Amino acid sequence: MKHEELESFRERFKEIKKGKEPVRTTRLAVLMTDMEQCYxxxxxxxxxxxxxxxxxxxxxxxxSYARDI
Incomplete structure (x- = not known):
């Protein structure tokens, strides 16, 4: 696991949290999928x-907890 990759995911998460629903939750799901594949x-x-x-x-x-399901 590279620290830079994880930090990149953290930065994406911070940016996504600023968005509005329903796009925010969709982007969070994509981020989770990207993490699943990477790690x-x-x-x-x-x-x-x-x-x-x-x-x-x-x-x-x-x-996962930040999603609005």
Missing amino acids: NIPMRYSTAYAYHNPEVMKLYREI
């Missing part, structure tokens, strides 16, 4: 993955 985040929750990738999972959960 190979499993579809089902994995304790081992979360343990070994705490920074990734922290941001991923933050993005």
Whole structure:
């Protein structure tokens, strides 16, 4: 995991949060998909993955909770 990649995702998240619904939630979902592909985040929750990738999972959960579903 490169720190620069994670920081890039954080910056995208900050920008997306400024947007208005429903585009904001759509962009957040795309951001989550991009993270899943970049970091190979499993579809089902994995304790081992979360343990070994705490920074990734922290941001991923933050993005997930920010969506308006």
